[in-house]
Amino acid sequence: MSQPDLDTWRTQVGQWLATVLEPAREPDSTGDTPDLAVFHNLPDEEERLLLERCRAYQRARFDAGYQALTLPRENGGAGLSAAHAAAFAQKEAAYRVPPSTELISVTVRLVGMSVALFGTAEQRDVYARAFLRTDLLACQLFSEPGAGSDLAALRTRARQEGEDWVIDGQKVWTSGAQFAHYGLLLARTDPDVVKQAGITAFLVPMDAPGVEVRPIRQMSGGTSFNEVFLSGVRVPDRLRIGRPGQGWEVATTTLAFERTASGTGNRRKGGTFSDVLALARSLGRTGDPLVRQRLADLYIRAALRTATVDRVARASAAGDRPGPEASLTKLMASDLLTRTGQTAAELMGARISADTGEPGTFAWTQHLLGAPGYRLAGGTDQIQRNLIGERVLKLPGEPRVDRVPFSELSGN
Structure with a gap:
């Protein structure tokens, strides 16, 4: 199917955005912090109210045909090119988009996309569509206390009992x-193969018996992160995503989507250059x-960073799964957040540590306390550099000593 003319399509996007959003204001036009x-x-x-605002916009975008722009039509997307996606982002930046959340990004840009790519026809119809439209919200149950950067070392187990899988882990x-x-969720279903090969992906209902969510208080004050404990959680086989043992492929694709999403400028995260200049x-x-x-x-x-995001997007064929180049945008984004906070702190000096009543000053503590976490989310800076070195620059890989069945590794 031929692609719509980009200039004509861009005009249509602008006309639609004008019907659902208000134009963006200049950063300091209102005096608001x-x-x-x-x-x-x-x-x-307040988080629930924000989620509802975000979901209303995502639903309008989905219904208008502007969601999952580069996802192939057969997978439930618009089947457009990366240039169309970049054009939409440029037009959208001129409007006051409801401030998004991590959960909205994970639902639409990670889980929704992954289920659309790896799910069965029924799963795409029932779940992927609902995630892309945010009728259902989805979190990402990947990292574990002993499996963060080395995600393949995860120890959450799933064993099959008849038509169900029983899951235990954290x-x-x-x-x-x-x-x-x-x-x-990623769980180990076969410990007798190398660690990457024995992992399977599942969709787990968060209200299932045996699922317990405990909030983690961050140093910035919020509790947007959580621990999730799974004790004898039964999940029907129809909620398995991909083949048994295909979980690592699902994971790497999802993480590449995450790094692409983290590196783009579509969702405001912390302060910007304009804020520092002001x-x-x-x-x-x-x-x-x-x-x-x-x-x-x-x-x-x-x-x-903006130019790199645009270059990576335009170099990708429509519908292609994101590759290691996504690590470039993620690494640049976390570096820019860190430097932005450092510059603001140098400008204010000691005033950044206390609320003096001066507008736009003490608010920077939220940026400073949150920026270090962004260097960990979606894969640490060190992991991104490894990926860039090995898969983009084709440098020799690090020595691997874990190419044995997972059950033979120490402690397993």
């Missing part, structure tokens, strides 16, 4: 688990040559 938190720090009731750092309807102006520091140098460096890095 922007939300500088990298991770939300909201009471549950997951951690699960964003939005307290609000999710389902979780995309801060420097309010403090009367823009005449300082050292400050100007730091601002210029930050601006250049922000522009380079």
Whole structure:
């Protein structure tokens, strides 16, 4: 099927956005302090209200045919090119999109996409569509206390009993688990093969007996992350995603979607260059040559990140699964967040540690306390550098000593 003319389609997108959203305001046009938190720090009731605002927009976008733009039509997407997706993001940036959450991003851009790619026709119709439209919300049950960067070392087990799988284990750092309807879970189903080969993916109902969600209090004050304990949780085989043992492929594809999503500028995370510039102006520091140098460096890095996101998107064929290039955008995004916070802290000095009443100052503590976590989410900076080195630059890989059945590894 031929692709619609990009210029004509871009005009149509702008016309539709104008019917559902208000134009964006200039960053400092109202005098309001922007939300500088990298991770939300909201009471549950406010978080639910925010989720409903986000879901209303996602549903409107899905119904208008603008959701999952590069996903093939046979998988429930729009089947458009990466250039169309980039054009939509550019047009959308001119409007006041409801501030999204980690759970919305995980549901739409990770779990929804993965179920659409790996699920059966029935799973795509029942679940992928509901995730992409946010009729159902989904969290990601991947990381464990002993399996973070080395996710393939996970120890959550699933054993088959008739038509069900019985799952026991623990997951951690699960964003939005307290609000999710389902979780995309990885569990070890065969310990007698190498660790990557014995993993299977499942959709787990979060209200199933044996599922317990415990919030984790972050140093920024919020509880957007959770521990999830699974004790004898029974999941029907119809909720298995992909073949038994295909979980690692599901995981790597989902993580690549996550890194792509983390690196893009579609969802505000923390402060931006514009916020730092506004801060420097309010403090009367823009005449300082050292400050100007730091601002210029930050601006250049922000522009380079935007250009890299655009280049990676345009280099991808429509519908292709994201590859290791996604690690570039993720690494640049976490680096930019860190440098943005550091520059703001240098501008304010000791004033950043206390609320002096000056507008737009103490709010930066939310950015500073959240930015380190972003260097871990979706794969640490070190993991991204390994992926870039081995899979993009084709450098020699690190020595592997775990190419034996998982059951033979120490401690298993």
